[in-house]
Amino acid sequence: MGRLFGTDGVRGRANADLTPELAMAVAIAAAHTLAESDRSHPPLAVVGRDTRASGEMLEAAVVAGLTSAGANVIRVGVVPTPAVAHLVGEVKADLGVMLSASHNPMPDNGIKLFASGGHKLPDEIELRIEQAIEANAAAVWDRPTGAGVGRVHDLLDGADHYVNHLVASIDDRLDGLKVVVDCANGAACEVAPAAYGEAGAEVIAIHAQPDGLNINDECGSQHLDALRDAVLAHGADLGIAHDGDADRCVAVTADGAEVDGDQLMAILALSMRDAGTLTADTLVATVMSNLGLRLAMSREGIRVIETRVGDRYVLEELRAAGLALGGEQSGHIVMPEYATTGDGVLTGLHLMARMARTGRSLADLASAVERLPQVLINVPVADRKVGAEAPAVRAAVAQAEAELGETGRVLLRPSGTELLVRVMVEAASHDIAQATAERIAAEVRTASPASA
Structure with missing residues (x-):
């Protein structure tokens, strides 16, 4: 078996590369690997998915694998990836599983794993899970029977818990702001309009009618034309686009200009610096970030630390150094005070809070970064x-x-x-x-x- 985990979990063409059998094997191996350090109770896992049709099939396989290993499962249905991470921490679960291929096209799907506290797995744990699968360890582990088999429960209001958490993270109401949000026909369809609306913004949602097949289909963070058109048509103050699992955010200004993750990081870094919450006046970014971001931060006296590509590596640096903000040019922004992984809806809320607090347009705020071609x-x-x-x-x-x-x-x-x-x-x-x-x-x- 080749390397199974990529930079963001296991991905492949659903029912071809990523089969139900593989999903079940990953779930069994993850349950045993993550439970090794604490045998005092049956493992508890939170399982969520995006809107892909194959997610239903893979969810069934993952739940079967987890319960066959003696783990209890809380199903939370269709929610963003960061919602699964948040709920793992909230219910004190040992493991989180998100079924999503993020911005990839619909035929793909993926398995993202979270450890206790909602943190992405370090490389060494992923390697142990891979080794367990390769050794066919599932065939030799003792399988529980009777009362030892895991149980399954549905958390019907998990998305509401997550929305309440997001809205509570900002101090400024968004009243008076009009935003168009492109939900990518994905996991943001319910959560993003709800969060932005509860915070006070006037919300126009587009691509919010998932049918299992249309996720990321010419919409969302990878396809901004429809968002630009909608912002201009509605006279909105800004547009926000999420990807299929809503762990990223990009934006467009009132006149339709793109605002990428580098510019979003600069806006949030300056906002936090002004509020005294940007720890050590330091921002964490990946090697993909534009040189213009580094130059802008240098002018403002903000240090930039570089990591490998992947929000997991950004988060590892944030945790190791006790820092408060990091992200990727693609729009994965991590704010450890409020989230254990990149969170697109959280980013959108804090972006609009900066606009509301300062009275400045998004175009004006984004001009802090002059991007090199x-x-x-x-x-x-x-x-x-x-x-x-x-x-x-x-x-x-x-x-x-x-x-x-x-x-x-x-x-x-x-x-x-x-x-x-x-x-x-x-x-x-x-x-x-x-x-x-x-x-x-x-x-x-x-x-x-x-x-x-």
Whole structure:
């Protein structure tokens, strides 16, 4: 078995790569692995999912696996990923399982695991779960019978608990703000409009009619055209877009300009700095963040710490250093005071609270960051390692870095969830960035051509 866990859990094409059998094996192994440290009580797990049709099938498999291992299960239905993480902490569960492939297209699905407290699993725990599956440990573990078999309960108001928690995190009412929210036909469909509305905003929800098949389909954080159109049509103050499991947030201004995760981090960092809650005046970002964010924070006296790509690594740094804010350019923003993982709806609330408190427009707030032209090319490959590490690819990267010098940078990395190598180039002009990225991408394609 190859590496099962990527940067954000286990993902694959539902019922092909990610089968019910695999989902059950992951659940059994996770229950046993996470229960090893405390045998005083049966493990308790919270299980949620997004709106994908395959989530129903995989939920059944996960629940069967958990209960067969003696774990009790609380099903919370369709909720955002950060809601599962929050509820794990609220009910003091030992394990959380979220079935979602985030922003990936509908045929995909995934399994995200949370340990007690709602924290994502460290690499070493994921490796132990993989080893247990590979060793077919489920076949040799003692299986409980009778009263030892786990029970299943439904928490019908779990989403309400989560919404109340979110709204309580802001001190400023949002009255007078009009927001369009694109729910991506995903897990945000009920929660995001409810949270924004309860906080006082006038809410217009779009792509909030999930049918199991339309999640992320030309909507949500990866497709902003419809959101822009709706913001302009309704004369809204801003638009907010979430992805399929609502752990990310991007925005558009009143005139339709995109505000990405880097700009959102800058807005929140300055807000927290002004309020005295930005610990050590430090922000955590990944290597994918635009150089413009670093320059803006430097001007404001805010230090930026870099991590690997993935909100789990941002969170690990936040926890290790006791810091208060971090995130990714993609819109995963982590605020440890209120959440144990990236939370798109929480981000949207705090963004609008900053607007309400200052009376400034989103465009004005976002102007703190002057983004360098950045080009990202996702290159389909047959083998991510070969595509990223071939000598010709490395030579092309070295040549580009020499040419750009201090005026830009190159980042080449394999995707953790898809058969892609991501080529990112920042430069003084878009033309230079585009040409440089295309040159490197061509070498990646040659090194590892994608399967037909």
